[in-house]
Amino acid sequence: MQKSQAVASFRKLTPAIIASQNLAMANDIVETTKAEVSIAIKKAAPALGIDGTAYHLLDILIGLSAADDWLPNRRPLVAISNEKLAEYVCRSQRTVSRSIKRLVEAGIIAYRDSPTGRRYIHRNEFTNGKYGEIQRGYGFDFSPARQRVHELKAIGTAFTARLNTQKEAKRTVNRLLRSIRDMAELAANEGLCFQSIEKSVAAMDGKAIAIEDRAEVLQSIFEVATALFEVSLNEDSMSCAGDMSDAPYNHTNPQTLKRGNNMQGLARANHFDLSDPEQVGISLAFEEVQQRKAQANPAHKSLLRAPKEAENPLALVSIGLIDAATPNTRELLGDGFECWDDLVDQSDQLRLAIGLSVDGWKQAVAALGTKMAAAVLVVTVEKTLRNPDAISSPAGYFRACVDRARDGKLALSNSLYGLKAENRTSI
DSSP: OOOOOOOTTTOOHHHHHHHHHHHTSSSSSOOOOHEEEEHHHHHHHHHOOOHHHHEEEEHHHHHHOGGGGTTHHHHOEEEEOOHHHHHHTTOOOHHHHEEEEHHTTSSSSSSEOTTTSSOOEEEOOOOOTTTOOEEEEEEEHHHHHHHTTTHHHHHHHHHHHHHHHHHHHHHHHHHHHHHHHHHHHHHHTOOOOHHHHHHHHHHHHSSOOOHHHHHHHHHHHHHHHHHHHHHHHHHHOOTTTTOOOOOOOOOOOOHHHHHHHHHHHHHHHHOOTTSSSHHHHHHHHHHHHHHHHHHHHHHHHHHHHSOOOOOTTTTTHHHHHHHOOOHHHHHHHHHOOOOOHHHHHTTTHHHHHHTTTTTHHHHHHHHHHHHHHHHHHHHHHHHHOTTTOOOOOHHHHHHHHHHHHHOOOOOOOHHHOOOHHHHEEEE
């Protein structure tokens, strides 16, 4: 059972603050984990108006909370002074105080003030690599976020869906505007009356309407413009009687087709653009050099095909393999990895899941590159979710993997295939 939540007398209570304090005193505690709540808060933060300094402070406070304190029979408390937080975020203590109030009113944390105003935590002894249970503590309480974890997930999902809808609407607006502009130029050349369409577009630009509504209006205007051109083309259509039909002359032979197929494969392997004459010349020269090397040294052909994992750690790692090997992580995030951009975009949430600092992530990216660092990060999260008792410090485990990868001693592909096989066995 939760105990009463103390609030200092100097604080001016608002309905939002009282609501957060009530959530912190709830008895029906929701069973969840620090990683799950962290990701839920991360996704819902923009919808809750948490940004700037408040978001930075939230990131710090979540990182300082102990994962064991998020168990149902414990309280996720963080004890740190405003002075120390002000040093971390390079802001004044007054700004820190206002930002913390925003987090409380957003229903993320609650005040737990001591009679003297000090923030501290007294625990049992540190045993078996785990924090002892809190005996007495005062500071910031994440119980409201724990109680709202399912609501925060829904808020984050709805915000992401709305954001995707707006992005798609923006792309539609830009595409239709370009098409209508091109049609206007063609109408001017053909002597067609297109002024009504241009006036409709200009009238819409002067109105403050949502991007989704703007896309629908432009779609209607585009359909009208298309119909206008179809009517004009039907009226001006000419007979094709007397036209000559010449078959195209394509000089192709088996050798040409074979060389063309080789060039297509070479272009895909080396990222050449066959529409660029200069790059076509480069690809041909590259092919001839490789052929001469293969004739001079028969072993060269096999060396070209052999993946050099030491030089390229991601040579044996595909995004499909990562997606298949990390089912627990995908369930935690609520989404899979269809491309490398999906994995990189989720790196910030994966970082929060293991309590890795921003500086720790930046150092990993500087040492390994964004893709490799993200691959190591998702493997760390998956291993932690599968066996949390085996990894007492996931952030430390991640740093150790980064060091091994930097020295060329990390077999990332073996870890992924092992996770994939273990998942198949458990199924």
